[in-house]
Amino acid sequence: MTAVVRCDELRKSYGELRAVDGVSFEVREGEIFGMIGPNGAGKTTLMECVEGLRVRDSGTVEVLGLDPERHTREVRERTGLQLQSSALPSRIKVGEALELFASFYRRPADWRAVLARLGLTEKASSYVEKLSGGQRQRVFIALALINNPEVVFVDEITTGLDPQARLAVWDVIRDIRDQGSTVFMTTHFMEEAERLCDRVAIVDKGRIVALDTVPGLIGSLDARSRVSFALDGAATAPADRLRALPEVAGVEEAEGRVVVRGSGDRFAQQVMAVLAEADLTVRDFRSEQPSLEDVFLSLTGRRMREAA
Ligand SMILES: Nc1ncnc2c1ncn2[C@@H]1O[C@H](COP(=O)(O)OP(=O)(O)OP(=O)(O)O)[C@@H](O)[C@H]1O
Numbered sequence: 625m626t627a628v629v630r631c632d633e634l635r636k637s638y639g640e641l642r643a644v645d646g647v648s649f650e651v652r653e654g655e656i657f658g659m660i661g662p663n664g665a666g667k668t669t670l671m672e673c674v675e676g677l678r679v680r681d682s683g684t685v686e687v688l689g690l691d692p693e694r695h696t697r698e699v700r701e702r703t704g705l706q707l708q709s710s711a712l713p714s715r716i717k718v719g720e721a722l723e724l725f726a727s728f729y730r731r732p733a734d735w736r737a738v739l740a741r742l743g744l745t746e747k748a749s750s751y752v753e754k755l756s757g758g759q760r761q762r763v764f765i766a767l768a769l770i771n772n773p774e775v776v777f778v779d780e781i782t783t784g785l786d787p788q789a790r791l792a793v794w795d796v797i798r799d800i801r802d803q804g805s806t807v808f809m810t811t812h813f814m815e816e817a818e819r820l821c822d823r824v825a826i827v828d829k830g831r832i833v834a835l836d837t838v839p840g841l842i843g844s845l846d847a848r849s850r851v852s853f854a855l856d857g858a859a860t861a862p863a864d865r866l867r868a869l870p871e872v873a874g875v876e877e878a879e880g881r882v883v884v885r886g887s888g889d890r891f892a893q894q895v896m897a898v899l900a901e902a903d904l905t906v907r908d909f910r911s912e913q914p915s916l917e918d919v920f921l922s923l924t925g926r927r928m929r930e931a932a
């Protein structure tokens with residue numbers, strides 16, 4: 625397995641604040657590698673150190689075997705960047721922007737072909753500022769692909785997009801991988817990481833707190849599944865009988881609902897059998913598979929939304 629990005633004990637502080645606090649990991653050739661974490665976790669700082677846009681305090685970084693601070697030019701030639709704060713001059717047309725960016729590189733792609741690949745051919749002579757949010761993000765991806773990069777860095781590409789535009793951008797990201805490039809991305813959408821990334825690093829307070837495939841991360845949870853339901857009137861949950869099931873790890877009551885955590889193929893079925901036996905009227909029975917949100921909660925004790 626070839627590593628296209630390798631970091632070892634990478635650190636970067638802003639004054640007293642340790643934005644990246646000793647991070648080691650590898651991004652493998654041909655994968656979509658995601659970093660997920662709350663606002664301020666250090667994702668952008670980490671990515672900018674990897675890209676050579678920021679000078680790290682200590683540790684090593686290799687991109688395609690090169691130190692981005694020492695071999696800036698070659699790393700720039702062989703990688704593509706979509707920055708979180710991407711901006712273009714307001715009076716520039718899509719085609720002009722691509723042509724301009726193509727001129728920065730020794731071996732640029734045919735910019736018209738890149739536009740076509742992103743479904744933007746008809747927009748070549750539109751002003752960038754007149755595009756929809758989703759179209760504009762696709763322009764930024766096009767700019768990141770203009771030099772046929774081996775690795776593409778993508779920071780929060782779908783923030784602010786509606787669900788449909790988000791799906792379209794996900795297809796583009798998958799296509800980049802399927803065409804043979806490696807994608808290194810950040811997001812704070814759990815679902816995006818779950819659906820898109822081959823491997824995910826969970827970042828919190830400047831550190832990687834877990835790194836694995838999504839099924840691997842979810843599989844590491846003790847209680848892997850959850851069912852919840854409400855009971856009619858004054859009925860009480862047969863908590864003791866539920867707890868006695870070998871599949872059940874815990875029973876809690878919150879906001880009028882009973883939440884049962886557990887694992888095993890027959891977990892939900894066993895819970896239902898106990899409820900039926902107790903002759904209880906159950907409303908709104910839900911079975912939930914655990915998500916990366918549960919992984920984050922179990923690792924940090926906080927929900928991602930509240931963690932920033
Ligand atoms: N140029 C800077 N100067 C000082 N502090 C900074 C600077 N850039 C970032 N920080 C701080 O460093 C921490 C990490 O910020 P960073 O932008 O890397 O987080 P992030 O994980 O990308 O967050 P988000 O999800 O909001 O994009 C934050 O506390 C932020 O306020």
Ligand SMILES: [Mg+2]
Binds near residue numbers: 668669708779780
């Ligand atoms: Mg960021």
